[in-house]
Amino acid sequence: MSQDHIIKSYDEELTRLTGEIVRMGEIAAYQLGAAMDVLERRDTRAAERVIANDDAIDALEASVSYDVVQLLARRQPMARDLREVLAALRIASAIERIGDYAANVAKRSTALNRHAPVPAAQDIRTLATLATELLQQVLVAYRDRDAEAADVVRRRDADLDALHTQVFRELLDDMAREPSTVPSCAHLLFIAKNIERIGDHATNIAENVWYLVYGEEPTEERPKSDESSQIS
Structure with a gap:
């Protein structure tokens, strides 16, 4: 088998692996x-x-993990090729977590349906x-x-953090102003x-893309604007 054929194969x-991961992400979105x-x-x-459909993302993540192990065993990649494989594994894991958070939103919505709707x-x-x-x-x-x-995505996570803080404050204000909304607002x-955690995992993916391309972590600290933990 020629070297060119091995490289092409x-x-x-890698292209197929990338396609699997992008499809995973599209399903999560x-x-x-x-x-x-x-x-x-x-x-x-x-x-x-929606909750049941999370199984599809889990199955794809398992498939990607299997493909990564096979690539490592057969190809024994080095340098940039090794970064491709490791980034694929990390990104698939992040997407699987995003799918879990989306399912959690759906689970909370079923509990929320037992209470009066709130404008937030x-x-x-x-x-x-x-x-x-x-x-x-x-x-x-x-x-x-x-x-x-x-x-750019990594930096925009600060916008998501700021918006989460705003929503957090508004919900606390609603609960203080109208105690009957406490169950709904809590959900x-x-x-x-x-x-907000989905945004964090999107940022993790962004950092893995940077690592994949340049072989190092981003040098600047990730911008953060979530102040919800400081609100009392």
């Missing part, structure tokens, strides 16, 4: 959108379908829209091996935190 395997839809429609049956749900939608944008953008950056585009607080 390996490149094809869809799951978050579906979770927000059932939250707003207060549709418990549809929420249960619209602010949650804005938060989820931004988190989805970050996830979609970092998937493109990973597909294109574009470290600079990934760094929304958990939902908002799950979405």
